[in-house]
Amino acid sequence: MRPYTVYDESGECQVFEVSHKGLENAIEYAHRIGSAVLRENNDGDDEIIVSWNPFEQPATEATAL
Numbered sequence: 001m002r003p004y005t006v007y008d009e010s011g012e013c014q015v016f017e018v019s020h021k022g023l024e025n026a027i028e029y030a031h032r033i034g035s036a037v038l039r040e041n042n043d044g045d046d047e048i049i050v051s052w053n054p055f056e057q058p059a060t061e062a063t064a065l
Helices: 020-033
Strands: 004-007 013-016 036-040 046-051
Touching: 004 020, 013 020, 020 036, 020 046
Parallel strands: none
Antiparallel strands: 004 013, 004 036, 036 046
């Protein structure tokens, strides 16, 4: 399974394990820094799972905690 990732303003990537706790941690981190939680799809493209940017639309129905 592909991990959840969050990029900060400088382009540094934080990686989170694929689990419920990993997703929770990714969401909390993304919220704290005003970023998005991404996950690579089967085509190799990043999909937005959760975003704190009103101009980005999540690829799934995931909701922030």
